[in-house]
Structures are given as C-alpha cells and as structure tokens.
Amino acid sequence: GDSVTQMEGPVTLSEEAFLTINCTYTATGYPSLFWYVQYPGEGLQLLLKATKADDKGSNKGFEATYRKETTSFHLEKGSVQVSDSAVYFCALSNTGKLIFGQGTTLQVKP
Amino acid sequence: DAMVIQNPRYQVTQFGKPVTLSCSQTLNHNVMYWYQQKSSQAPKLLFHYYDKDFNNEADTPDNFQSRRPNTSFCFLDIRSPGLGDAAMYLCATSSRGWETQETQYFGPGTRLLVL
Numbered sequence: 001g002d003s004v005t006q007m008e009g010p011v012t013l014s015e016e017a018f019l020t021i022n023c024t025y026t027a028t029g030y031p032s033l034f035w036y037v038q039y040p041g042e043g044l045q046l047l048l049k050a051t052k053a054d055d056k057g058s059n060k061g062f063e064a065t066y067r068k069e070t071t072s073f074h075l076e077k078g079s080v081q082v083s084d085s086a087v088y089f090c091a092l093s094n095t096g097k098l099i100f101g102q103g104t105t106l107q108v109k110p
Numbered sequence: 111d112a113m114v115i116q117n118p119r120y121q122v123t124q125f126g127k128p129v130t131l132s133c134s135q136t137l138n139h140n141v142m143y144w145y146q147q148k149s150s151q152a153p154k155l156l157f158h159y160y161d162k163d164f165n166n167e168a169d170t171p172d173n174f175q176s177r178r179p180n181t182s183f184c185f186l187d188i189r190s191p192g193l194g195d196a197a198m199y200l201c202a203t204s205s206r207g208w209e210t211q212e213t214q215y216f217g218p219g220t221r222l223l224v225l
Contacts, residue, residue, distance in 0.1 A: 034213070043116075043200050044153070044216040089152060096141075096204075098214055100152035 002027040006090050006101035013080055013108050021075040021104045023064075023090035031094040033057075033066055033073040038087045038103075047075075047088070080108045113137070114217035116201050122223045123191050131186040131220045133201030142184040143214065144176060145200040153200055159184060188222075196224045 007022040025033065032051045036044040048057030053068035062077045073090060085108045090101040114135045123129040133142065141160050145153035157166045159178045173195070175187040188195055198219045204212040 032213075036216075041219075041221070043114075043219040044202075046213055046215065049213060093212075093214075096212075097155060098153075103150070103152055 002031070002092060002094050002099045004090050004092055004099055004101035006088075006104050009087075009103075009105040011104060011106050013106070015082055015108055015110050016079045017108075019075070019077040019080045019084075019106070021088055021090075021106070023073045023075065023101060025071050025073065025090075025092050027071075027092055027094050027099075029094055031092040033064070034091045034093070034098070035062070035064055035073070035075050036089045036091060038089065040086070044089065080106070082108045082110055084108050114201055114203055114215055116199075116217040116220050118220060119218060120221050120223070122225060123188075124225050125193065126190045129188050129191055129222065131188075131199050131222070133184045133186070133217055134182050135201075135203045135217075136182070137203055137205070137215065138181060139203035139205045139215075140181075141204045141206075141212075142178060143202040143204075144174075144184070144186050145202065146195075147198040147200055147219070149197075156186075191222070191224045193224050196222055198222075 003026045034049045035047040037047045038044050048059045050057040050066035056065045064073050064075045087103045087105050089103045091098045143158040144156045147153040156170045177185045198221050200219045201217040202214040204214045
C-alpha cells in the first residue's frame, strides 16, 4: 500500500542554518504531496503542497519539489528561525485518504 | 476568516463517562474528517463524512461514533472512554469529493484527558 517515510528527528539547528527534511513516498498512480506543520499543542497547518511531478510548493520561505523519478518531496528552508521549531509531517493523498509520515521534530536554537 | 473550529480545546472526562467533541466549519466543505493523534505519532483517521455519507475506517473501535447534523457541524462521540483514548482529536475538512486529492484543512484540535 501507499506509504511515506521521513527522516527521523529531532533535528536541531542554530538560527539561520539551512534546513532539509527528507521525505520519500511509495504510491501507485499520481498522488498529491503535502507538508503540514504542527506547533506544540496545536492542530496541523498546511505548509505547502504539490499536485504533479516537478511542481514546486513554497510558503513562508519553505520549499519542496515533487520528484517522481526519486519519489521524493524533501522540505528545505534557507535560513531557519526559532519560530520554525515544530513537528513537520510529510503526507500524500492518492484516493482522498491522507497518508502521513511519522513526523520530524525541528528544534531551532538562538 | 473561513476556518475549522473545535470546541472545547481541552476536555477532561472520567473513565467510562461518555464525552462529545465538536467541530464546525465555515468553509462549506463537503467532507469532514476525525483523526486521533497520540503523543509523538502521526494522526490516525477514524472516519469521515462525504456530505451525509458516513465512512468508518476498518480499525476504528465501536466505542467511537460520529454525527453530522448539517454541513457545518460534526461531532465525535466516545461512548465509554478508556485510558487509552486520551489523545488529541483533530477535525479536518476538504472540498468536493473524496477521490479528488483535495487539501485537508485542520482545526486546532481537542486534547482529551481521561481520569
């Protein structure tokens, strides 16, 4: 069945460092891909999405490119802030059901 | 702003005492979902409504029920909460059909504590 694998956390970075969170997926057909962010004690917020191969989703300085050849959707940000500290979930939707990765905790230190 | 609202944000109940969590949306979306999220885990889909059609996940315990009286509101009923049901409960919505891979928009969640 469909699945999503994320790099394990926690990821600890200093402020202004470059961020990469790896995400790979297994799916039949052409799923849509998403990154959601969850701040402590809150629900999930959509960060960005891509619906077809080579699409780049971007929001708030975060970017991810839908790579069908490598079945990946890695999240990147050029300069992280303390306020980016949160849990990041990669997810795919193929039949309407969201399939989540296990989540990656990001801690950004001043 | 259009949004997904969950009340209450925190709910404390006693072991075995029925509890109801509520969700409302101003997005006028067809589909509403309920997820359970335990600590340090990804959300787990319990069920969803496509308009008035109820769709239960195969592994959702019978203890969990849901009602959707109209487009805007959806309720999660836990008939006899156990200690293992303590979790964050997330409501989400999406537009159009279940098959269209539409984006799901989440509410802030209700954290349930079972004593």
